[in-house]
Amino acid sequence: MRDRVFGTENEYGALIIENSSGKETCRPVKKPTDTLHISREKFSRLGLISNSVQSSVWLHNGGLIYVDCGTHPEYASPECRRAIDLVRFNKAGEELICRAFPQCKIFKDNCAPPIDLDYTEVVVDGLVSYGCHESYLVFGIEDFNTEGFIGSLAPFLASRQIIDGSGFVDDGGNVHLSQRAKFIYTLAGSNTLNSRSIINLRKEDLTGTRTDLRRLHLIVGDANLMETAIFLKVGSTQLVLSMIEDGYAPRFDLCVNWPMFLREMSRNAYGKATVVVFPNGDRFSALDIQWIYCQAARKYLSFTDFESEESEHEAKIVCRMWEDAIDALWSNDMNWLVGRLDHATLRYLFMVEEKRAGAHLSVDRKKMISQNYRKVNKGENMSKLLAKKLGHTRLLTDAQIADALVNPPKNTRAALRARFLRALSVAQKKHPSISGAVGWSAVVFGKNTANINDPLCFIDPGHGFNGILEELGKINSGELTHKPQMTHNDFGYPLEV
């Protein structure tokens, strides 16, 4: 089992806070007049705001915050090598997004902002879906559009929402497992805005000339608040990808309509009732399918080699926790599920409220609870308060998450990106006219571009990168005088060097 890198991109719903005559009100972002801007003043210590594009900022933790389509904030985590790191950077993203957009109320949400609660005069059609996209580095598989790859991965992803579903209240007050499921209509394809797929085939590798590495970009998952849900979502997926790479993954027939199974299962409480029926009469529920993958992973981990003890340790923890989650779902063990899986936590909140009220909750009240659950602003953060009360469910400490606000993962190329950003920040303090540019697979300073194509490389990427850092070091120590002059770099906009 090889170490891989992975990351998430979380799209957030935002409401603009307005103050008029001493009263605070909220309204959704309107296109195109309300284009969001990152707070330069509050954010300069956490990252590099591009001089040409005020709506994006490369963070000192190696990640990126930007405004997507002018309407919603988005946070891309840095590349991580461990699932627990991704949980850390994902949670740090909630804090960073709020700091970047202090003028907004922010929701970690797959669906449109809470327009149906009279927040707005803006009509948003029902097809708006804010997602949590995942990216995984995949080794040695050039084509994802094959029966083998899809037959092994799609059934796993279609049933994974019993773990990563974040809960959704429809207009009839019914509670679904997943927010995203109702937007998934095809098995495999490259469209990310409509006709979304279980397996996204878009080719955007971000690994430069490395043709042996491919990036798998998944858009099928929900945005999670609970640490365990994020950990299991990413951890189990990377185990399944390792099994696929090594030819050990379970493989299902593709004669079944997997997108339909995914959508129908989402409407089913705990993934038990909806079954997929194969021509030979075999019947599988979502829990059956997850159990098959989980047990295959357990066997796989008993014989595969690992790159380090740390990798082995985490893979085994993922597997054990995955089993626990399936067991807990079978037995409806709320003591285990609440605080760990989002959809179960949300259901529990409804249950508690119904018990208190002594009556069924109205649709609006359910939606209000659901939206509050996803609000991530400081001081109004229900999921954080719940996590505090349910401390035994947490995987991380607040200090570990706080560290991820400013420090990158140490074992991926994000560490190199962060080194460059820090050196550049110091240089900019001395010489405000100095600029540089950074991307996922390259950094630019002056006329020099250095590639960081290998996402797993974190020590010595070569002369180009080292040369740039050396030059910045000399400027910072006063050994080299900075002379501003205009040029163009590979990113296509003017920079001063």
Place this chain on the structure above:
Amino acid sequence: MPKREKRSLPKDGKKGEHAPSPSAQGKEFQLPEDEIGDIVDDAVKGTEQELASNKQTNAE
């Protein structure tokens, strides 16, 4: 096609041969229902006030 393992086969909607739930394996924990209810109530109250204020401002 993969085979289902016995452990994953509940019979008649019952737990069947599935393992005991994680909580039943010595990880006993009682959810603090009242405290969780208070958190939810406070949050919802805040939103209700916000919505009322929004409606009033829009009406004005």
